[in-house]
Amino acid sequence: GAVVSQHPSWVICKSGTSVKIECRSLDFQATTMFWYRQFPKQSLMLMATSNEGSKATYEQGVEKDKFLINHASLTLSTLTVTSAHPEDSSFYICSALRPLTQGTDTQYFGPGTRLTVL
Amino acid sequence: GQSLEQPSEVTAVEGAIVQINCTYQTSGFYGLSWYQQHDGGAPTFLSYNGLDGLEETGRFSSFLSRSDSYGYLLLQELQMKDSASYFCAVSYRDDKIIFGKGTRLHILP
Numbered sequence: 001g002a003v004v005s006q007h008p009s010w011v012i013c014k015s016g017t018s019v020k021i022e023c024r025s026l027d028f029q030a031t032t033m034f035w036y037r038q039f040p041k042q043s044l045m046l047m048a049t050s051n052e053g054s055k056a057t058y059e060q061g062v063e064k065d066k067f068l069i070n071h072a073s074l075t076l077s078t079l080t081v082t083s084a085h086p087e088d089s090s091f092y093i094c095s096a097l098r099p100l101t102q103g104t105d106t107q108y109f110g111p112g113t114r115l116t117v118l
Numbered sequence: 119g120q121s122l123e124q125p126s127e128v129t130a131v132e133g134a135i136v137q138i139n140c141t142y143q144t145s146g147f148y149g150l151s152w153y154q155q156h157d158g159g160a161p162t163f164l165s166y167n168g169l170d171g172l173e174e175t176g177r178f179s180s181f182l183s184r185s186d187s188y189g190y191l192l193l194q195e196l197q198m199k200d201s202a203s204y205f206c207a208v209s210y211r212d213d214k215i216i217f218g219k220g221t222r223l224h225i226l227p
Binding site: 032034042043044045046049093095097106107108109110111112 | 151153159160161162163166205212213214215216217218219220
């Protein structure tokens with residue numbers, strides 16, 4: 001199946017620092033990637049849609065200046081959590097959209113990045 | 119608004135069959151997907167229903183009724199490794215996916 005990687009898999013940082021998370025589609029080109037956040041024992045919440053070569057589209061309630069998204073190539077999207085605070089500690093998961101043979105697209109998820117802000 | 123409802127927890131016995139239901143209220147519906155997530159891991163895609171009816175993939179089947187805004191995931195011949203959370207998710211025409219809150223499946227030996 002399709003492979004999507006994330007780096008780093010986990011990160012611990014001090015409050016006030018910025019953290020960059022990379023999402024790569026390894027065996028297909030993805031014009032569209034998505035970023036999700038998942039708190040413990042909760043569902044995945046869509047944060048933003050990342051489109052290659054254009055600005056990301058953020059969901060309601062997600063601060064675009066705090067969660068910077070860059071989709072500079074067809075295989076790489078990055079999420080930067082700026083001035084991170086303890087409440088930003090979460091599991092961040094990206095996905096990449098890939099067309100299926102039957103004509104529908106599906107999302108392939110990365111393994112996730114666990115962020116802990118001290 | 120958008121909402122998806124699925125049971126929070128289901129318990130079944132190894133070797134048995136279990137059905138996880140999902141109802142949704144949403145506009146712009148395109149299809150219903152199911153994902154499996156083990157503790158600490160990322161979701162993995164299980165199935166997609168764009169049309170009414172049953173889709174079968176090995177031990178897993180998924181059903182959709184668009185007129186009833188209802189779908190289910192059927193797991194047969196349950197194995198201990200199937201213990202996980204299962205999410206139904208609505209797909210939209212702009213490729214977005216909105217996830218339900220998940221069903222925690224406990225399997226007893």
